[in-house]
Amino acid sequence: MVSRLVLTTVLAGLLAACSAPAPQAPAPAPEPPSSGREAPGPNNASMGLIEQARRARLAGDYERADGLLQRAQRVEPRNARVYLELSRLYREKGDLEAARHVAERGLLYCAGNSCQLLREEL
Amino acid sequence: MKKTSHLIWKLLLVAAVMASLLLIYMDALVSTTFEGRKWEIPARVFARPLELFPGRQLSADEFSHELSILGYRKVGAVTAAGQLRRNGQTLELYTRNFRFPDEQVSAQPVTVRFSAGQIATLSSRGKALDLLRLEPVHIGGIYPRHREDRLLLQLREVPETLISALLAVEDRRFYQHWGISPTGIARAALSNYRAGRVVQGGSTITQQLVKNYYLSRDRSWLRKLTEAVMALLLELHFDKSAILQGYLNEVFLGQDGPRAIHGFGLASRYYFDRSLSELGIHQQALLVGMVKGPSLYNPLRHPQRARERRNTVLRVMHKQGLINAAEEAVALAMPLGLSQRTRVINSYPAFLDLVRRQLRRDYREQDLGSLGLSIFTSFDPLLQRQAEQSIEQVLGQLDPDGELQTALVVTSFDNGEVRALIGGRRPRYAGFNRALDAVRPVGSLIKPAVYLTALQKPAVYTLVTPLSDETVQVKSGDGNVWQPRNFDLQSHGQVLLHRSLSQSYNQATARLGMELGIDSVLATLQQLGVERPQPRVPAVVLGAGGLAPIDIAAMYQTIAAGGFKLPLHTIRDVVDAQGAILQRFPLHYQREVSMQAVHLLHYALREVVQEGTGRGVYRYLPKDFAVAGKTGTTNDNRDSWFAGFSGDLMAVSWIGRDDNAATGLTGASGALRVWAHFMRTASRRSLAYRVPEGIEHYWVDEESGNLSAEGCAGARLVPFISGSAPTRRVPCAKQESRIMQWFRDLF
Secondary structure (H helix, E strand, O other): OHHHHHHHHHHHHHHHOOOOOOOOOOOOOOOOOOOOOOOOOOOHHHHHHHHHHHHHHHOOOHHHHHHHHHHHHHHOOOOHHHHHHHHHHHHHHOOHHHHHHHHHHHOOOOOOHHHHHHHHHO | OHHHHHHHHHHHHHHHHHHHHHHHHHHHHHHHHHHHHHHOOOEEEEOOOOEEOOOOEOOHHHHHHHHHHOOOEEOOOOOOOOEEEEEOOEEEEEOOOEEOOOOEEOOOEEEEEEEOOEEEEEEEOOEEOOOEEOOOOEEEEEOOOOOOOOOOOOHHHOOHHHHHHHHHHHOOOOOOOOOOOHHHHHHHHHHHHHHOOOOOOOOOHHHHHHHHHHOOOOOOHHHHHHHHHHHHHHHHHOOHHHHHHHHHHHOEEEEEOOEEEEOHHHHHHHHHOOOHHHOOHHHHHHHHHHOOOOOOOOOOOOHHHHHHHHHHHHHHHHHOOOOOHHHHHHHHHOOOOOOOOOOOOOOOHHHHHHHHHHHHHHOOHHHHOOOOOEEEEOOOHHHHHHHHHHHHHHHHHHOOOOOOEEEEEEEEOOOOEEEEEEOOOOOOOOOOOHHHHOOEEOHHHHHHHHHHHHHOOOOOOOOOOEEEOOOOOEEOOOOOEEOOOOOOOOOOOEEEHHHHHHOOOHHHHHHHHHHHOHHHHHHHHHHOOOOOOOOOOHHHHHOOOEEOHHHHHHHHHHHHOOOEEOOOEOEEEEEOOOOOEEEEOOOOOEEOOOHHHHHHHHHHHHHHHHOOOOHHHHHOOOOOOOOEEEEEEOHHHOEEEEEEEOOOOEEEEEEEOOOOOOOOOOOOOOHHHHHHHHHHHHOOOOOOOOOOOOEEEEEEEOOOOOEOOOOEOOEEEEEEEOOOOOOOEOOOOEOOOHHHHHHHHHO
16 A cells, blocks of 8 residues: 555656646637638738728729628638728718727737727727 | 399399409409419529639539539530539639629639649639639529419420320310310210229319419319309410419429428429429329329328329320330339439528528518519528538438438628528428427527626626526416426536536526526527517526527527627628619628627637537537537427537527427437537638637636636636636645546556
């Protein structure tokens, strides 16, 4: 009995040094969890549509801008730039509440500079 | 004497006037009803166009499937629109011209190379493309102003053999008579006399159509007379082909539960799972034979009798010279050929049903009346195919006899679009649409609304607030006592709030619901997008009120979207014949609940699938693929539910019986499996939101919920709304490493 306890203590002592404490699941997700299925970052496809939408907005063609942004969102729903441009579009159309809510939604997907730009839309 | 004849004349005059009025009325009725049906052109409904761009997650097989339902033909060398050549992971195709609501896209040759389950390169005539949208699949035609589910046919879509057989059996003099046929009646009587049984009816096609449109099924002579008059009037106004087309779309051909099957188009789908134009002679003969008695000759219920009837029709066809002796012999030897699930042209009645309802809800009646509308929807044929496969495989295992029913709703929560919909065990058939109309208790699926109500009061509730799970009794207004029990019939003492949700404890939830008040929980449900009224009774906090899968989808859609509400919708654009957009769905997010509270709710719903009642999902999904969800089971295992989301899709799955009997399944052993099986292949993104501002993370003790520290035994990292973290601290017992634990367990 005593020898078993000693053995356990010795072995455990030896191994404790090389084992980190096991984190408890579920971990929070401040960073996207790694997964082989993740899509890559912003792609040319959605950025191209957003740029076209921006030009349409500046030209006053809000209908077209709206259609392009909805399409961009389907292509890449996690691109915060989509939400930013949508927010600017709604603000320009005078729908301030919609502009604020869409910017807020974009904050759930933003990173770096786009977070700051979205906050300015709130 | 003179007086009497005077009276007779007067009476005759009154009778004549009344008869004329009746005739005018019937005439108006006949022309308006029939005219309306005849002239309407169905709106064309399109699926979502497939967007192609480098990096898009899509396999070569999925792409090939999309092209096959678009009707692309495989060729050796691609030279014209609608052609396709596949060489392993590289596909060459020639797209078609298509007019989208916002642009005209021209046909062009395109090369798509796939690698590791995504598009590696995309080019046209040697030039790389950033983005290309393929023309969308035409998924059906609907008559927006009608309520019925019918697969309406144009006469030219109906095989000639079927029409000839129908006329040979039902109305040989159709093209000669004026609506009624004395010779036809005589001939029928003679044939029936010779055969010793009824092989022919005396009514003409026109009379049968009139009967189907306007009249009851009684056999009085007055009804017969009205029928004859109206048949004559119909013939007076419309030509034979219009009447025949009307008949082919109207005739009653069977009953499936609460729904009547009208028309050859729908009947063909229902009995054979293929379109009418794909039917063999033997199948056409069976449908023609069934006109006489759809229930009597129902091939699903009375296969032998149906076969005899079919063979009678085949013999008539031969006798009339419609088929030769060899064709007759082959057809006679064929089995009934019912519903083989091979190579079906796509038909998605459940989704079209939702499109029809949303059209009526969101568009003006006068707009829908215009001709040649095109409706662009969010329907995704690839997701639908996966949903159908998951239903078939999982239910095939759970219930090989086919007694259980099911429904599945799939949305992309970033924009609130419904992408796939299953309304029953046989998704190709337009039956009772359970996804929209099966209003059932939802059990624990409702609980997130209770916990969200609590978490929106951070001064009172956090994820680690201890709740009592002791037995509870609630007296309701009518004096009844409600005493909910836990699933395992045990009480668990004090439990932390997040664990009470992840383990789905009923007693703790009922107590919490009563503390919060039924009205606050009902208000949260509304804020989440549940529009169906719920009873104001205590049991509602455990899901006793009825909701349909689509209602639950609205609720979880809002949760999945981070607390932002968007009405679930299917219609992106409606475009009229001139190409003008009638109205577009605006992407207006509404937020009525706290983003921070929803973030905490996500934590608990992640815990459900990692440690709680929904652990079974990871028998299907890779461990590092983050999803969140909730199981639901109702009394006596009548309903099995699962609702949840990944990083791109939200899905609600239900299994139950139409007669509301027990299924023997819990949410975890039934609906969860369909959900996880579907998500495994369909979902491409793991759940990963940025943590909203105003959230802080702390290590807390699992048992007490008090502050602990990293590395202490029983410590877990939990999010709190700023300022709501616990203040009491537990002493830190250093955590034993797993290896130490392993050694201790060894001895």
